[in-house]
Amino acid sequence: MTHVLSDIRILDNLLALNLNVSLWSARRKMSQEDLGGAELPPDDLASLGSKRIADPENLKVFGTLKARAFNYLDRHGVRFMSGWAIPEEKAGEIVQELLSIRNEFQKEKEAFLASYDQNVQAWIEKHHQWGEIIRNSTVGPDYVRGRMDFRWQLYKVAPLEQHADNTAVLEAGLAEEVQGLGGTLFGEVSKSAEDIWRRVYHGKTEVTHKALSPLRTLHAKLTGLSFVEPHVAPVAEIVQAALLRMPKKGNITGSDLLLLQGLVCLLKDGTALLGHAQKVIEGYGPAFVLDALLAGPDVIHESNASAEQIDGIVDMDMVDDIHMLLNIPVIDSMAQHPAIPSLGLW
Structure with a gap:
């Protein structure tokens, strides 16, 4: 990663x-x-x-x-x-x-x-x-x-700024520990998403609202640690935006379920997740990422006045590959497909 x-x-x-x-x-x-x-x-x-x-x-x-x-x-x-x-x-x-x-x-x-x-x-x-x-x-x-x-x-941790032995300050090792926090956090997110995928979403065509609970827990963790690394807050925004799209009542099926499955697959892939978070930082917004997860074979036209749409056609081979990943049968060609396009990021 x-x-x-x-x-x-x-x-x-x-x-x-x-x-x-x-x-x-x-x-x-x-x-x-x-x-x-x-x-x-x-x-x-x-x-x-x-x-x-x-x-x-x-x-x-x-x-x-x-x-x-x-x-x-x-x-x-x-x-x-x-x-x-x-x-x-x-x-x-x-x-x-x-x-x-x-x-x-x-x-x-x-x-x-x-x-x-x-x-x-x-x-x-x-x-x-x-x-x-x-x-x-x-x-x-x-x-x-x-x-x-x-x-x-x-306890509170603070860098060692003054010491009689300058080598002790330079070799304290705290900076390296802190620098690794961002990578550790995203690694934990990926591991949690793997577990969520296996326990909750793999092969499912319908889930209850209980399926949202582990994603809410993950969102709370990301929100609380958003200051650790610049990409953490955008990832939290993407997860929150997906949760807000879910119906208030009834089981979750169809495109709503496909969106959640695509989101969990994205959270499992640390490199892709950072790339999509970067798009949010650049102003595309979490809605752009979620729409990309559900992008179908239709052309998505770019608006000159908005950074929330992208021009292009989703590769159908990629769509088929994602269906295999999600273990979801390919349905009518007019329906929306769960795709995680590269967006030019990987």
Whole structure:
């Protein structure tokens, strides 16, 4: 994808957030004694695995809560250094959600620890043949408590401008991290669009309004991080314009669905997306991009008074290729086709 540069001044609008979620695996290393003192290969050749000393089913909820927190931050921030960069104006909202997840984590943790001894005993009884191996490796609830935690650090990042050692300033590495933010963001957009395409739009001839939800989430992320790179705001405008075209009621079919499918395909292609965003920057407007996604075989006449139309004929081979991509049957030649024309950009 095209390398995207970001200015160090965007740090004025960002906060960095590190999330640390520690989970207890309920695993202990196997020992030679567990196998009755059997002769084993030397350590440089092979090593023993691990044994579970508690039922993993009782620990699944903690992995689920960790994933929920990570997914939430991915939806509202962009990966940065060892955590996420989040919009400063959304910090309060984001921390409130993390507080909610942490409270649930702590509640589940206390419930797990309250019945810890009984759960371990039930696990031993379930695997009574190997009960002694489990019993010899059990740990107390206080040990487990110290290994389960949910916390974060929120801080402001600023460039190192003065230091006794000038090399420390020049080699701080922060500028490179910031310069990569734009590319990281568009990479995350592409990955999200791939997931949206697979889960929601691939091969569909009809969807409900629930299909708009992941696009609204993506739009909110782009809007919140619009200052990261000049092309982000135009992409957000394109997504918003498409959402506004959707009917208020009823299922989404026909040209409306084709528009959404074309939009998601565009979001998957980072190079094409940047090119179309550039057209918006140049004054063509998001409507121009959306109309191009639905362009059919008819001639689109250029108006000298408007930059929102383009002269030319859509290549029918391209239209057929896009139909194959979208897995949509070719319909009547008078109908509109989902096409993502190059617009002279790639």
